[in-house]
Amino acid sequence: MSAPFDGVWLVFRRELVTVRRTPGYAVLALGLLVVLGGLVAVGGGGATGFVPAVVDLLLPTEVLVPLLAVVLGYRALFADASSGELAVIRTYPVSAAEYVFGVLLARTVALVALVGGPFALVGAYVWLTAAPDTGIFATHAGVDSPVLFVRFVALVVPFGAAYLSLSAAVSTIATSRRSAVALGVLALLAGVLGGDLAVLRSLSAGASPSGIAESIAFTPNGAFRGLVFEHVIGVAFAPEGGFVDTGRAVASLVGWSVLGVVAAVAAVAFESRVDVAVERLRGRLGR
């Protein structure tokens, strides 16, 4: 390899081809499109406008996007590790970081396509069927706009990316495909339900409701929901905002993604050493 990022690029390309040749992912995207389209139709159809469509889609998005991200991520790193191909790849001049970056970057691009595509089609459907005033490009209060839907889709991507990298990181400790699935489901449930349950518990324990805007930003779902309220729904209906601290919520989404990447790199780089340390400890205790 001649350039420093060649390893990332080659792993990225191989991973993207793998995703492209896995028909199941396209089926999932089609399923997502059907569900999203159905929800918008049930909610009054595209004629209601972009923001009502976002309101209809917000809660399902908080479950469906993490689900699709976990499906994309739960075997991303586990597949090569379990087949033994990672051991082969590591004999080549590819560092653990290059390998993980390459894999996760490709999976993120796939996520953008598989999630962004159905959302874009739903947006196009709203565009074509919405009442005339929703076609106005405006971001000021009280006016529905395609820009708001684009913002919503733009927020969906980092939200899904956080789940993708976290599920990939969790998959590095899986020992079988079954345990990889179980860990992926666990990560999904912890993310989708855990944060909100923790906030509810803190409220029941006497925490001030005024602190919700701060604490909710720490979980991926809370950060995403807060940003959607602040920059999509609130723009049209509650311009005073205050749903979430934007900087904190963005940092939270980015932070969860970075945490997943760092944990995955550490696992790929040091897993065998941790294993050896455990064996040494076992040996000393056994003596």
Added chain:
Amino acid sequence: MSDRALAAIDGVTRAYGGVPVLDEVSLSVGTGVTAVVGPNGSGKSTLLGVLAGAVEPTEGTVSYPDGAPREGGEKRVGYLPQQVPFRDGFTARETLGFYAALVDGDADAALAAVGLSDAADKRVEALSGGMRRLLGIAQATLGDPAVVVLDEPTSGLDPEMRERAFRAAARAGDDAAVVVSSHDLELVDAHADAVVVLRRGRVAAAGPRERLLDEHEVDDVDGLYRAVASGSADRPTTPDGESDAGGETDDESVHVVGVSDR
């Protein structure tokens, strides 16, 4: 076969769940083909994994005069695990193309070297077991590494494929230290320059093949195997995979250090 050691392991122990699979193994390998033989469970795959850098030893060290496997910008060690691990959905050319690009190698030349040019556009899952192993050997030798580690490259293959696989390994051994584990003692006899016999995680015998045969007063590697490795709880297997009931229990204290003629 050169006297220069291209990889050396010193006092290597590897345990799993507190049970040592390799126990204070020391040896070195030079250019040529070094065959690692021993009964099932004797630690062959673990030893090869340690040499390839895929298995971290619990104790002991592995050294490479030309640099460790995961250091620097070159491929220092080629590795084919016991289970050929390539992804389904890719053709043989695409599979090797990925690896070749990592070392600026030539995938088509590597395919030709193992006689797989005609199967270049076949998907990996459509290749026979033998072809997959040949593809694995081609992958392991890409980038001309100093050490090539092949874990049972002939396992489950028909006689013709076994011969092809060993010949491919032997060709790589012209310039590199090729370490091959195998139950196929006839092919080991025909192609190996040096032999390491493992027994219950320890080196029962190691050295140049001819010297070992002379020392143990046997005619071939099969005789050496029966003299040194058999008699353990796990029965050795013949090249056909059948249980080998012959042989005597050897003194377990036999512990030869050094495969090359240093």
